[in-house]
C-alpha cells in the first residue's frame with residue numbers, strides 16, 4: 001500500500017503493522033510548553049511526535065524504549081556554543097577552540113545548538129558549508145557584528161562592523177541565522193552593540209550580547225536600561241565581570257533590564273560563571289531565562305563540562321527540575337524565535353531527550369575552579385533527533401544481542417538523512 005505522508009498512520013493501522021516506529025514508555029514527561037509534568041508515553045512515527053498519552057500499548061510500536069524512573073523532555077536547546085571547527089586556525093574560536101557539534105550535542109541531550117557569533121557576516125558561508133550543513137545536530141547561528149567573527153584578529157575594529165552586510169547575510173540564510181552577536185569588545189563607545197542592534201532592527205531578530213569590557217561610560221545601566229530591546233539576550237549573566245552582582249547584591253540595572261524584557265542567559269563558558277556571583281543572585285531570586293553552555297574546547301574540559309552539568313548546577317542552586325527543563329527547551333526556543341522547537345507538540349520533529357536524575361554526592365566546579373557540592377546530577381540517557389536514536393547510554397532502544405538480527409542492514413547513529 002502506498003501512503004501519503006499525512007495518511008501514514010491510518011495506512012499503517014489499516015495494514016495491521018505497528019503504528020509507531022518507537023514508543024518511549026513509562027517516563028515522566030516534562031514538556032513546559034504544553035504544561036505536561038507527569039508519567040506518560042511518547043510515540044514517534046515518521047520522525048515526528050505522533051502521540052503523547054498515558055498507556056499507549058507496546059504492540060503499537062516497532063520498538064519500545066523503557067523509560068521508567070527517567071524524565072522525557074524535548075530535545076535540549078543550547079543557545080550559546082562555538083562550533084566553527086576545522087578551519088585550521090590556531091588559538092581562535094574560528095578554528096581549534098571550537099568543537100564539532102555532533103561530538104558533544106547528543107551525548108548531553110542537546111538536539112539544537114546555536115553558534116553564538118563564532119562566524120561573522122564575511123565568513124558565515126564558509127561556516128555553513130564546513131559545519132552546519134554537515135551536522136546531524138540542528139545548528140543555528142547568531143552572526144557576529146565583526147566580519148570574520150571570533151578570529152584571532154579580535155572583535156574591536158569598528159570599521160569591520162557592518163550592519164548592512166549582516167542584514168543581507170541574515171536575509172540570505174533565514175533557515176539558519178536566528179540573530180546577531182556582539183562579543184569581546186574592549187574599545188571605546190558602542191559601535192559593536194549599535195551595529196548588532198541596527199541589523200537586529202532591520203530583520204526583527206534578537207541580538208545576543210557578551211558585554212566584553214565594561215567602562216564607566218560603557219556600563220550595564222545604559223546597556224540594559226536603554227540600548228537593548230525587549231527580547232535581546234544578555235549572556236554570561238553570572239560572570240560578575242560587568243558588575244552584574246556587586247558586593248553580593250544584584251545590580252539594579254539587571255532588574256531594570258528584566259522588567260524591560262531583556263533575556264538573561266547563563267553562557268557558562270570558561271570564564272563566565274562563578275559561585276560567588278550565581279549563589280547570591282539565586283538567593284535574591286534573579287534566575288536565568290535560559291541555560292546555555294558557551295561550549296568550546298576550554299570550557300568543556302573545565303567547570304562547564306556539558307549542558308546537563310550546567311543544568312545540574314541550576315538544579316542544585318534550588319530551581320525545580322521543571323524550571324530547569326523550561327530554561328533548556330521552551331524558553332531558548334522562543335528566545336531565538338523558533339517556537340516549533342523545544343516542545344513535544346504532536347506533529348513536531350521528534351527531538352527528544354531522556355534524562356536520568358541521579359542522586360548522590362557530587363561536586364560542581366565554577367569557572368575559577370571553586371567547588372560547590374550538590375546531591376543531584378542530570379545525565380542524558382537517550383537522545384532522539386528527528387525520530388532517530390542518536391544517543392543511547394544504556395541501549396534502551398536496542399534489541400538484546402541474543403535475539404538481534406545481525407543480517408539486517410545497519411546505519412551509523414551519526415549518519416545524516418539527506
Ligand SMILES: [Zn+2]
Nearest residue numbers: 080116269294
Ligand atoms: Zn561564547
